[in-house]
Amino acid sequence: MSTSVRVRKRQGVSGALPQRVAWLFILPAAVIFSIFVLYPMGTALTYAMFEWQGTNRGGFVGIENFLKLFTEEPYRTQIPRAFLHNFLLFGAAMIVQNSVGLFLAELLHRRKKFKRLFQTLFTMPYLVSPLVVGYLWSLMLSPLFGPVNAILKLIGLESLAQPWLGQPSTAIWVVVLVTAWQWIGFPLLLYGAALGGIPQELEEAASLDGANPWQRFTRITFPMILPIIGTVSVLTFIGAMEAFPIPYALGGSAGSPAGATDVMSLVFYRTSFESGATNAIGVSSAIAILLFLVIFGFSILFTRWFRRTERKLF
Amino acid sequence: MSQITRTTSDGNRPGTEIKTAPSEPIDRASARGKRRGPRPSLGAQFMSSTVLWVYAFIAITPLLLMLMNSFRTNQELATQPLGLPLSPDFSSYQRAWIEASFSTYFVNSLVVTIASVVLSTVVSLLAAYGLARSQSKVLQVVESIFVSGLMMPVYLMIVPIFYLLDSMGMVSTREGLILVYTAVSIPFSVFVLGAFFRQLPLELEEAARIDGAGPFRIFWAVMVPLVRPAIATVIIFRFVPIWNDFFYPLILIRDPSKYTLPVGLTSFFGEYQTDWSTLFAGLVIATLPLIVLFLLATKQIVAGLTAGMGK
Numbered sequence: 302m303s304t305s306v307r308v309r310k311r312q313g314v315s316g317a318l319p320q321r322v323a324w325l326f327i328l329p330a331a332v333i334f335s336i337f338v339l340y341p342m343g344t345a346l347t348y349a350m351f352e353w354q355g356t357n358r359g360g361f362v363g364i365e366n367f368l369k370l371f372t373e374e375p376y377r378t379q380i381p382r383a384f385l386h387n388f389l390l391f392g393a394a395m396i397v398q399n400s401v402g403l404f405l406a407e408l409l410h411r412r413k414k415f416k417r418l419f420q421t422l423f424t425m426p427y428l429v430s431p432l433v434v435g436y437l438w439s440l441m442l443s444p445l446f447g448p449v450n451a452i453l454k455l456i457g458l459e460s461l462a463q464p465w466l467g468q469p470s471t472a473i474w475v476v477v478l479v480t481a482w483q484w485i486g487f488p489l490l491l492y493g494a495a496l497g498g499i500p501q502e503l504e505e506a507a508s509l510d511g512a513n514p515w516q517r518f519t520r521i522t523f524p525m526i527l528p529i530i531g532t533v534s535v536l537t538f539i540g541a542m543e544a545f546p547i548p549y550a551l552g553g554s555a556g557s558p559a560g561a562t563d564v565m566s567l568v569f570y571r572t573s574f575e576s577g578a579t580n581a582i583g584v585s586s587a588i589a590i591l592l593f594l595v596i597f598g599f600s601i602l603f604t605r606w607f608r609r610t611e612r613k614l615f
Numbered sequence: 616m617s618q619i620t621r622t623t624s625d626g627n628r629p630g631t632e633i634k635t636a637p638s639e640p641i642d643r644a645s646a647r648g649k650r651r652g653p654r655p656s657l658g659a660q661f662m663s664s665t666v667l668w669v670y671a672f673i674a675i676t677p678l679l680l681m682l683m684n685s686f687r688t689n690q691e692l693a694t695q696p697l698g699l700p701l702s703p704d705f706s707s708y709q710r711a712w713i714e715a716s717f718s719t720y721f722v723n724s725l726v727v728t729i730a731s732v733v734l735s736t737v738v739s740l741l742a743a744y745g746l747a748r749s750q751s752k753v754l755q756v757v758e759s760i761f762v763s764g765l766m767m768p769v770y771l772m773i774v775p776i777f778y779l780l781d782s783m784g785m786v787s788t789r790e791g792l793i794l795v796y797t798a799v800s801i802p803f804s805v806f807v808l809g810a811f812f813r814q815l816p817l818e819l820e821e822a823a824r825i826d827g828a829g830p831f832r833i834f835w836a837v838m839v840p841l842v843r844p845a846i847a848t849v850i851i852f853r854f855v856p857i858w859n860d861f862f863y864p865l866i867l868i869r870d871p872s873k874y875t876l877p878v879g880l881t882s883f884f885g886e887y888q889t890d891w892s893t894l895f896a897g898l899v900i901a902t903l904p905l906i907v908l909f910l911l912a913t914k915q916i917v918a919g920l921t922a923g924m925g926k
Contacts, residue, residue: 429905446693
């Protein structure tokens with residue numbers, strides 16, 4: 302950039318578009334976005350404040366619909382249970398999926414051979430539709446012909462074979478593991494990129510000073526990739542809170558068996574589109590807002606906590 | 616721990632290595648400096664290879680079983696849960712494609728996905744360029760409104776969107792679904808394309824203007840070709856989620872002749888409960904286009920997923 306150009310750019314003469322022309326460029330996207338995203342978002346916030354008779358809006362009721370979530374059946378029992386399962390999904394994803402993802406990324410980034418092949422293989426499940434993944438695993442775990450039980454039989458662990466999706470004690474863990482199986486490529490790639498950004502000299506200096514691999518990981522690698530761990534955690538949280546297709550495919554819209562795989566999105570779906578309750582719109586909008594507040598609130602808390610921790614480290 | 620410390624480095628970042636790495640003698644550090652940090656012992660190398668191969672097996676086996684079982688008859692599946700399709704049988708595909716109307720779902724998915732991706736990419740290209748090359752405060756606010764859409768939760772919007780389409784007579788139409796997908800794709804596409812347009816120097820446009828080209832001509836003939844890599848990224852990164860999306864069509868499409876593949880799958884799984892090989896075939900049909908896309912553009916996908924995450 303020569304200085305003359307920079308001066309002219311500041312005056313908004315040469316490279317920049319005149320405002321009217323810029324508006325012409327933006328118009329088509331602005332129109333579609335306003336009609337199908339901004340307008341629905343605006344009305345959604347008001348929906349929860351009214352009493353509904355089917356699709357006819359009744360009177361203004363303030364926060365009554367929100368209170369119903371905590372006082373009326375079936376919401377009073379279903380919502381805490383569903384939230385518990387969502388948080389379980391998140392906790393298990395952090396422990397299972399993200400730590401295994403980090404471990405694999407660490408192994409992978411030291412390699413030259415087959416690096417691309419491994420990356421490709423690990424990210425394959427991530428591309429498949431979550432609904433297909435859910436249905437595929439329901440077939441894999443079928444008590445009648447499921448390959449999973451067949452493999453257990455093959456290696457002499459037939460006693461472990463069971464109707465995985467048919468009993469409440471195992472069904473939710475199937476949802477957890479299937480979700481982790483699908484998503485592992487995501488933390489793996491992000492961590493891989495972060496590990497690639499760590500200056501090599503740091504590790505070399507540390508090992509010259511006699512640090513063992515574990516010390517090198519805890520004192521150098523971990524602090525260096527903490528920002529990415531923060532990003533992955535927040536995205537994992539949002540994903541766990543909004544989980545829908547995998548639970549739907551594995552346990553149906555009722556969260557079978559006996560509500561053991563029920564999550565918030567299913568509660569919302571049943572309330573809006575299956576319950577037939579007269580005030581379905583009011584209550585389901587309240588559920589959606591509650592879910593949004595939880596996601597938004599926790600995301601901000603996580604982000605702050607990670608920032609504070611980073612500042613402590615450096 | 617027999618560790619040889621190597622301090623050579625030619626500043627190669629990972630991912631830029633030459634693909635054909637020669638095998639090195641174990642007792643001598645190579646001068647290429649491509650491995651980072653100290654050399655792991657042979658035992659550690661062997662362990663890490665084993666772990667990686669084991670996980671690769673876990674990641675890929677279910678998908679391979681899905682493919683293999685779709686070529687086996689129900690009888691084979693019942694008597695031998697684990698087995699190779701030694702006498703491949705394609706009748707399950709015929710049943711899924713014709714009887715279970717997968718041909719209809721497939722066409723619907725293809726039309727909706729391609730139309731949404733093309734439409735959203737075109738309007739986002741225009742908008743991203745307009746925003747990148749304007750200097751008014753108002754338009755900066757417009758841009759932040761667009762990008763805030765990345766945070767919009769689908770559950771909040773879905774009921775109002777349903778009634779909006781209902782009032783337009785667009786429930787159960789492909790056009791309605793296309794417009795919704797286009798709208799929700801705009802934030803991501805504007806965000807990515809805008810970042811690329813801002814990297815391009817202004818001199819290009821100045822030169823074109825001096826040559827007498829108008830703003831739209833400059834946009835199509837000069838600027839769009841320059842952001843081709845970004846366009847490829849945006850197309851892939853919208854194609855996959857839209858093709859896989861289940862929530863919008865589940866609610867916005869009530870007519871089975873307009874179902875996309877994921878919604879078609881739900882009714883199909885209820886109907887064909889005992890016809891396992893057809894179920895597998897249906898899953899393969901729903902997945903195949905993505906696998907093809909992935910094999911064509913692995914590099915683009917891996918690079919795109921990790922874009923801007925290096926530091």
